[in-house]
Amino acid sequence: MPYQSNELLCGHFRDNNIDLSHIDAQLQLVAPASPNLPLYREMMLTVLRMAHDDADRWSAKITAQALRELDQSFRALQRYKGRRKVTVFGSARTPLQHPMYAIARELGATLARSDLMVITGAGGGIMAAAHEGAGSDHSLGFNITLPFEQYANATVDGTDKLLPFHFFFIRKLFFVKEADALVLCPGGFGTLDEALEVLTLIQTGKSPLVPVVLLDSPDGTFWRDCLAFIRNQLEENRYILPGDLKLVRLVHTADEAVEEINQFYRNYHSSRWLKSQFVIRMQHALSAAALQDIRKTFADLCMNGEFEQQPDSSAEHETADYGHLTRLSFAFTGRDQGRLRELVNFINVPENWLT
Structure with a gap:
């Protein structure tokens, strides 16, 4: 069966007269300020859907063991974050x-x-x-x-x-x-x-x-x-x-x-997708000349538009840990990761940094 969105799952439960209001109440009680509430809700809806279908015990055991293992590993590794x-x-x-x-x-x-x-x-x-x-x-x-x-x-x-x-x-x-x-x-x-x-x-x-x-x-x-x-x-x-x-x-x-x-990691810090934009976080801003060079040399990486540099993440609602890092964003095709590696090599050259 294809993946079903949160909305489709909710519709499925409504059609079967299953009340979901208690799920939202419990989540609000446990993690009232969490930005991940929609994700936790979707997890719980998925488990409820499995319970409703009750296909077989083996599937339920695999799911339960996998969730426990993921949770335990996330907890154990939290102290090494950063x-x-x-x-x-x-x-x-x-x-x-x-x-x-x-x-x-x-x-x-x-x-x-x-x-x-x-x-x-x-x-x-x-x-x-x-x-x-x-x-x-x-x-x-x-x-x-x-x-x-x-x-x-x-x-x-x-x-x-x-x-x-x-x-x-x-x-x-x-x-x-x-x-x-x-x-x-x-x-x-x-x-x-x-x-x-x-x-x-x-x-x-x-x-x-x-x-x-x-x-x-x-x-x-x-x-x-x-x-x-x-x-x-x-x-x-x-x-x-x-x-x-x-x-x-x-x-x-x-x-x-x-x-x-x-x-x-001399200058490159990390990356993320922000809707259709690929964002590279950098520890040092690029010079104007380096940015122009990137726009010319690596134009093949862009689906449209051009490379843009922002001094911080004020437009992204980024977490505080990364908010201060300079951004290089572009509409990446996502196809040629080898070329992306060449771009990373370029931004790691100190001569290309703003002084």
């Missing part, structure tokens, strides 16, 4: 003596020195190495509960930095949702699955643009060969846009990986 985080993927089977183990451990330590938290799946191998380097204060582990015995690595095991997940899909959601950057080390099917899913989400605009770093040892060929396949088979056959590969960068040291992440 801290930049980097999700590190890689094989759980990487042995201690492997060169990538030492590189992943140095990656964790270098990220921690930049005050970046390290998120992993909390397992062994690359995950254990990255957490070992970062230390407990800069680590978060998103573990998966399995029917057989499962252990978290020593850095996060038994701490409040370990979040257990029942569903893989919710765990994967938080890997991406919480990440201000992603670093992918060599690994197996799981690592490749995560790499391609992340790139798909960014390529299609379903996930915000963040740095995606492929990290391999100096003489490693894992990601080099993967990229060669993508170029020869996907790009050459036009299955992806030529600019899509600009969404990733291959590096061979921990320092290079962290520098790529820090460079991405």
Whole structure:
């Protein structure tokens, strides 16, 4: 059945003589000033619709477990809101003596020195190495509960930095949702699955643009060969846009990986959609010359109109946390995220900032 809007759900309940007034009263009592009241109301209407249909117990159990898991994870991660985080993927089977183990451990330590938290799946191998380097204060582990015995690595095991997940899909959601950057080390099917899913989400605009770093040892060929396949088979056959590969960068040291992440946020802060406008939040305003250069060089990103710069979010009703940041807004086509990455690179050049 296709998605039904709040209005259609209300009409459905009215047709069945179901009184919904108590829902609004309870919501007003619990969260009277919340701007999210319409969203909470829609959630409750959806649950009521499921209860009315009462299709099967399995569907109800999945929904209940998913809601509990989402709520618990949101609560646990609330205290880290505002801290930049980097999700590190890689094989759980990487042995201690492997060169990538030492590189992943140095990656964790270098990220921690930049005050970046390290998120992993909390397992062994690359995950254990990255957490070992970062230390407990800069680590978060998103573990998966399995029917057989499962252990978290020593850095996060038994701490409040370990979040257990029942569903893989919710765990994967938080890997991406919480990440201000992603670093992918060599690994197996799981690592490749995560790499391609992340790139798909960014390529299609379903996930915000963040740095995606492929990290391999100096003489490693894992990601080099993967990229060669993508170029020869996907790009050459036009299955992806030529600019899509600009969404990733291959590096061979921990320092290079962290520098790529820090460079991405040198001026760029974050982005959002505001109706038909795509808004880039910046820490520094662009000079008049840089703005003119953008209007000329990146005109292909606009559906209509041109790039506009605003000193703050007074016209957006933005939250106080981001209200002071300068805005660059335009009617983005949403199609070529590789070109968008080139625009971000441009606004990160200090010579383009207003002095």
